Amino acid sequence: MSVDLEKILRPIPAEMAPYEPKYMLLASGEAAVVRAVDRDEIPDLLKHVEPLLHVERDYYDVVASRVYAELLSHYQYRFQDQYVLAVQVDGELAAIVNGRQVTPTLGLSLHTLALRRGLRVGAHAFAAKMEYHFDVLGHDEVLIVAESPIGFRRWMIEYKLEKRFEIPHELGGVPSWALTRELFDAARSSLVVGRRPVPPEILEKAMEAILPPSDPPTPALDPLSATRSKYDPTATALMVERWAMEGGMQDA
């Protein structure tokens, strides 16, 4: 008997209504578009996530490596009910967010990754995905965790999330926090921005191609910052970086 193994390995997707794009003006005066990323566009994101694997600052390395795995698994049909949204400024990739539907009433936030800093692009992207969970998918609650202090400030504090510590989150099994519909409605007027429909010329530019981020986070030039960022009293991070810079790892 022959078995089509792919049919077993590939999860059966749930019906999920599409995300309707929106746009907003950033503090810089530029227009940013939030739109869904199709599966066949995932490789266009992966090449901009990969360099962030080497950025220790603000936990970009941890978050980027997880995002890379999630996006690749989604691309290869190895992830259950994942959606991916991108923020683009004049076509340029500015942020990526993803999440998934656990049940028809429960959503799960995976990640938020800002590739352009200092404009709350990440915060706007997170708000857009919560809008998708509550207003489009009809979820009652979304489970969330933070991997970085900035993330904690943005989600747990700004949205006043509730503890759901009895539920291990899919991201590493750490205790979950929850955004409920009531909390989201309370945050709407201050944290959720954007308009629909997106003017055709702005949307066309975004859909045409995902362009490289012009000023993405990069690894620190000063090796000491790696040590500081990891609170490394033995300076192992400093030495490893110096060896790598000198190409002298083999002499260690």
Ligand SMILES: CC(C)(COP(=O)(O)OP(=O)(O)OC[C@H]1O[C@@H](n2cnc3c(N)ncnc32)[C@H](O)[C@@H]1OP(=O)(O)O)[C@@H](O)C(=O)NCCC(=O)NCCS
């Ligand atoms: C968390 C994250 C999505 C928030 O994105 P954001 O809302 O666009 O915010 P930024 O990261 O640009 O800025 C956050 C803070 O750092 C400061 N900051 C850090 N680096 C900066 C830079 N290069 N330029 C300007 N501001 C910077 C900002 O002033 C800002 O301060 P504020 O909170 O008082 O406004 C983003 O920091 C990120 O992608 N971090 C790495 C991955 C991560 O932690 N994801 C979330 C997992 S829970």
